[in-house]
Amino acid sequence: MAALIKVYGRILEGCGLIAAALILAMTALIVADVVLRNRLNMTIPASVELTEYALFYATTFAAPWLLRRGQHIRIDVVIARVPATVGWIMEIACDLIGLTLSLLMTWFGVAMVLRSAASSTLIVKNLIFAEWYVLWPLPLMFLLLSFEFLLRLQRILTGPRQARREGGSV
Amino acid sequence: MHWTEALLLLIGGVSILLMLGAPVAFAFIAVNVVGAFLFLGGEAGMLQLARNMVNSVTNFAFTPIPMFLLMGDLLFHTGLAIKAIDAVSLVIRRVPARLSVIALVAGTIFSAVSGSTIATTAMLGALLLPEMLRRGYDRKLAMGPIMAIGGVDMLIPPSGLAVLLGGLSGISISGLLIGGLVPGLILSVVFIAYIVIVAWLDPALAPASEADALPGGMEPPAPIVAAVALGLGALAGFLVVWWIGVGVWLIALALSVLLRCLLKRSYARWYWRVWGPTLVYVAPLVFIMFMVIGSMVLGWATPTESAAVGAAATLVYAAAFRALTWKALKNALLSTAGVTGMIMFIILGATTFAQILAFTGATNGIATIVTESGFSPTLILIGMLVILIILGLFIDQASIMMLTVPLFMPLVKKFGFDEVWFGIMYLVCMQLGLLSPPFGLLLFTMKGVAPPEISMSEVIRAALPYMIFGLLLLALIFVVPRVATWLPSRV
Numbered sequence: 001m002a003a004l005i006k007v008y009g010r011i012l013e014g015c016g017l018i019a020a021a022l023i024l025a026m027t028a029l030i031v032a033d034v035v036l037r038n039r040l041n042m043t044i045p046a047s048v049e050l051t052e053y054a055l056f057y058a059t060t061f062a063a064p065w066l067l068r069r070g071q072h073i074r075i076d077v078v079i080a081r082v083p084a085t086v087g088w089i090m091e092i093a094c095d096l097i098g099l100t101l102s103l104l105m106t107w108f109g110v111a112m113v114l115r116s117a118a119s120s121t122l123i124v125k126n127l128i129f130a131e132w133y134v135l136w137p138l139p140l141m142f143l144l145l146s147f148e149f150l151l152r153l154q155r156i157l158t159g160p161r162q163a164r165r166e167g168g169s170v
Numbered sequence: 171m172h173w174t175e176a177l178l179l180l181i182g183g184v185s186i187l188l189m190l191g192a193p194v195a196f197a198f199i200a201v202n203v204v205g206a207f208l209f210l211g212g213e214a215g216m217l218q219l220a221r222n223m224v225n226s227v228t229n230f231a232f233t234p235i236p237m238f239l240l241m242g243d244l245l246f247h248t249g250l251a252i253k254a255i256d257a258v259s260l261v262i263r264r265v266p267a268r269l270s271v272i273a274l275v276a277g278t279i280f281s282a283v284s285g286s287t288i289a290t291t292a293m294l295g296a297l298l299l300p301e302m303l304r305r306g307y308d309r310k311l312a313m314g315p316i317m318a319i320g321g322v323d324m325l326i327p328p329s330g331l332a333v334l335l336g337g338l339s340g341i342s343i344s345g346l347l348i349g350g351l352v353p354g355l356i357l358s359v360v361f362i363a364y365i366v367i368v369a370w371l372d373p374a375l376a377p378a379s380e381a382d383a384l385p386g387g388m389e390p391p392a393p394i395v396a397a398v399a400l401g402l403g404a405l406a407g408f409l410v411v412w413w414i415g416v417g418v419w420l421i422a423l424a425l426s427v428l429l430r431c432l433l434k435r436s437y438a439r440w441y442w443r444v445w446g447p448t449l450v451y452v453a454p455l456v457f458i459m460f461m462v463i464g465s466m467v468l469g470w471a472t473p474t475e476s477a478a479v480g481a482a483a484t485l486v487y488a489a490a491f492r493a494l495t496w497k498a499l500k501n502a503l504l505s506t507a508g509v510t511g512m513i514m515f516i517i518l519g520a521t522t523f524a525q526i527l528a529f530t531g532a533t534n535g536i537a538t539i540v541t542e543s544g545f546s547p548t549l550i551l552i553g554m555l556v557i558l559i560i561l562g563l564f565i566d567q568a569s570i571m572m573l574t575v576p577l578f579m580p581l582v583k584k585f586g587f588d589e590v591w592f593g594i595m596y597l598v599c600m601q602l603g604l605l606s607p608p609f610g611l612l613l614f615t616m617k618g619v620a621p622p623e624i625s626m627s628e629v630i631r632a633a634l635p636y637m638i639f640g641l642l643l644l645a646l647i648f649v650v651p652r653v654a655t656w657l658p659s660r661v
Contacts, residue, residue, distance in 0.1 A: 016504055016507060016508070017504070019507035019510075019511060020500070020503035020504050020506070020507040021503070022507075023236045023237075023240065023503060023506055023507055023510065024503055026233065026236065026237070026478075027236075027237055027240065027478050027481045027482060028482075030233075030237075030474060030475055030477075030478030030479075031478050031479055031481075031482040033475075034471065034475050034478065034479055048230050051230065051233050051474070052228045052229060052230050052233065053228060055227055055228070055229070055232060055233055055236070055510075055514065056224060056227040056228045058236070058507060058510060058511070058514075059227050059510070059511055059514040059515055059518060062507050062508065062510065062511025062514075062515070063195075063511055063515045063518075065511070066508060066511050066512060066515070067193075069508070071508055071511075071512060072193035072194070072195065072196075072512060072515065073193065073194045073195075073512050073516060073566055073568065073569070074188075074191055074192060074193045074194060075188045075189065075191065075194070075564070075565050075566065075569070076191055077189065077564060077608075078189045078190070078191065079190070079191035087191075090190055090191050091191065093190060094190055094191055094192040094193075094196075097187070097192055097196065097200060098192065098193070098196050101196055101199050101200055101203060104203060104216075105199070105203075105219075105220065105223075108213075108216040108217055108219070108220050109220050111217060111220075112217050112220045112221060115217070134224060134228065135221075135224055138220060138223055138224055139220075163191070
């Protein structure tokens, strides 16, 4: 079990790296488009579309990785000021809510992808391709978030009875 | 369900979950799921919610955010930001509270090449605060400018939060980015003036040090020729147009320096020793800054394109100084991916919130109540700004935008307010929120890098004067909208 959790941690680290690589790729693509347009009078017609998809993919890959690192923005006005045990209970409540929502969104995300694939819905812009190619990361993200919320619950239930010290900021 | 009950359920639900400590995105997803079941038709609503999540982030308007963040992250992780601060510190000499002024000048430069407020404050705080305290600077005078300039980062382009506001509200992103420049620079200049005056009136607040003297005890050459050039340039500015005047002044100044260096070699050594590092490390940053801001102002590039070119130029700059190691690049990209993920995941979770508010009739209901209230549009605008300032006391900027933009923008459109004007005032309110107790983000950032003996109340007191300046700027923009709209109107 411990080995499995370790492998899962590596997967999440990999997700972070994929998100980082996608941001680099977005930047390179836009720069290439600008240079080609101004120097060679050529364009990459799908550059706008591809960067939009890359931003979505980067977000979906980053989200579970950020949850593992405790970097999702949250407001700790109350949780940091209540007694430790109350903070601990609030953490458990938040994790349970997160788990429920993630499972629910995984379910409906999969339904969305399957319906799109079954109806052969296409995206017709500069690129023409099956819509589910864009949709699939959403349920995958929520599935990974579900696993992570489960692990968070396991960690907080077996750890000290206090709130976590985490919460990212913009 | 009447729209008031729906509004209470939605806003109340989000507020309770936020206070519970749930991640902001999940607080919104939770009420959206409830809203989808109650108002959007159950299963169909849930499928729509999932589809909205995909569409919300698949949006070209948001693509500058990671690239603006990448510019700053690259500078910080390659160590070039520190070299630039060292260079600035060589140039700024013999001013009262020199290190505080350096923090403000360096912070303004970084604001123009970085899209992250926290990173600017954390870096300047970690670098300059220990030295200021060691030299016996008053704690408030040491911490205040560093926090204040971090807030200005939100106004001076490139600004990730300005892009976020533009993307969510439909206000021109270029307009917001360009419009923030003048108010941001006004704040920077006012902060510097305040620091210098305070330290001049009471030198004990910022004791001068031998390290403030010129390197090697060298005295600067008397700037007679430069003064003549300045006069000529200013005259030309009055006679022709200001930008030709500035051009003439810069050329004349460069020629005078060259001439003096040719006449006496010691002058050349002095200039190189004091200004050389600035030329090497800061001038490229200024070039990148002009490339990013200038390309938008001149209409040569969209915000996304200018952001991408700015990020690429920063990469080239780092590579040229052999500072671009794989480790630095990886860390910069991971940092960018992290903050981008934080912001975009909130958008992904919260987008349907506005749709549900509109569907329940809450958006229209509020707009109707406000417009039929009999209050003047000016009073309503003041009310909106007050709400933003109050929310800024308690919650983060991205959440404030997700909560208020769907309700405020219909009113802005209804009353015909200039959207860029409103957007810039919105950003100033967000900037105030970063500094305002009890939960201003920059207060905590400063507390994080300050020595443990400095209490939170000291940090808050240090930020207070700069909050007042922020409020005065807000009043200035309110009374003189051209402060915010002049530059965008010239594009």
